[in-house]
């Protein structure tokens with residue numbers, strides 16, 4: 001039994017329920033017979049991957065859905081072996097090269113070279129190129145992005161590259177200018193409510209409009225999260241009640257607790273405690289940028305208005321260094337330490353004002 005988020009993922013461009021004009025443009029692009037390298041970008045859960053998979057299906061037919069996972073071996077410059085997992089059909093291969101960390105450049109170069117030279121196509125199909133789908137390109141090091149830029153030019157005759165990213169700002173201009181950029185904006189609340197209602201209809205359930213809107217307002221316009229919240233709310237209570245509380249993911253509650261700890265005391269001991277809570281989130285696979293965003297939201301919610309400006313200023317500084325740096329934990333921790341300093345100073349000053 002699959003999750004609703006997977007079960008109701010539209011598998012063709014004709015079936016996508018929002019940004020339909022864009023889907024039509026993609027269909028036209030495929031129908032022209034050939035297309036340039038593409039760069040899909042947009043926030044989490046906006047529907048990038050769904051559109052890419054639907055585009056591949058439009059290109060190659062249902063055969064592209066017969067997937068197999070494969071491990072590919074690579075060598076570091078010091079002759080150490082490492083492995084990367086790939087998902088492939090007969091027509092395309094999907095890789096997250098940033099999984100290789102500092103060796104991502106090797107993966108990008110070797111993979112494209114190997115696929116372009118050896119991947120056999122079904123000769124009865126009209127396409128003369130294969131597709132390499134690289135996810136999270138904005139997390140690749142600059143060296144890997146430079147290598148990607150060079151390699152994508154070289155193998156244009158035999159493969160097309162589809163890139164997927166959250167933030168286009170992290171992709172070097174030389175790559176951006178070699179791709180057709182496709183922005184996938186987050187769905188509107190109206191789109192989300194419509195999709196939630198359609199899913200419920202297909203499941204034979206009745207979803208009150210008010211509850212659909214509450215879920216939509218709590219999902220940060222991330223459609224995957226909205227569908228997961230809907231399914232969790234159904235498990236918790238059905239028939240739905242407008243007053244029922246929507247199920248918030250555990251990690252989000254845990255970030256709320258972390259924020260409470262930060263606000264409760266600003267000492268080196270507390271910083272150490274908060275550090276282990278942050279590690280706990282990281283080892284459970286919550287991306288640092290997500291931790292940062294939710295933590296900031298919780299902290300700002302509980303701060304005096306006069307402090308908010310300073311907090312947002314330091315947050316933008318550390319968010320930037322988080323994106324640029326490697327050891328993400330350092331930047332998260334530095335932000336917490338700086339917040340503690342500002343917050344305790346503020347509390348001290350306001351107490352002095354009272355007495």
Ligand SMILES: Nc1ncnc2c1ncn2[C@@H]1O[C@H](COP(=O)(O)OP(=O)(O)OP(=O)(O)O)[C@@H](O)[C@H]1O
Pocket residue numbers: 004005006008009010015016017018042043044045046047048049050051195223224227
């Ligand atoms: N047009 C659509 N209609 C209905 N549901 C959709 C549509 N597009 C996406 N979804 C649903 O939204 C979920 C998230 O979509 P998808 O995985 O494509 O987002 P994404 O932008 O690639 O996210 P991420 O960057 O987090 O990987 C999917 O599980 C799918 O069920």
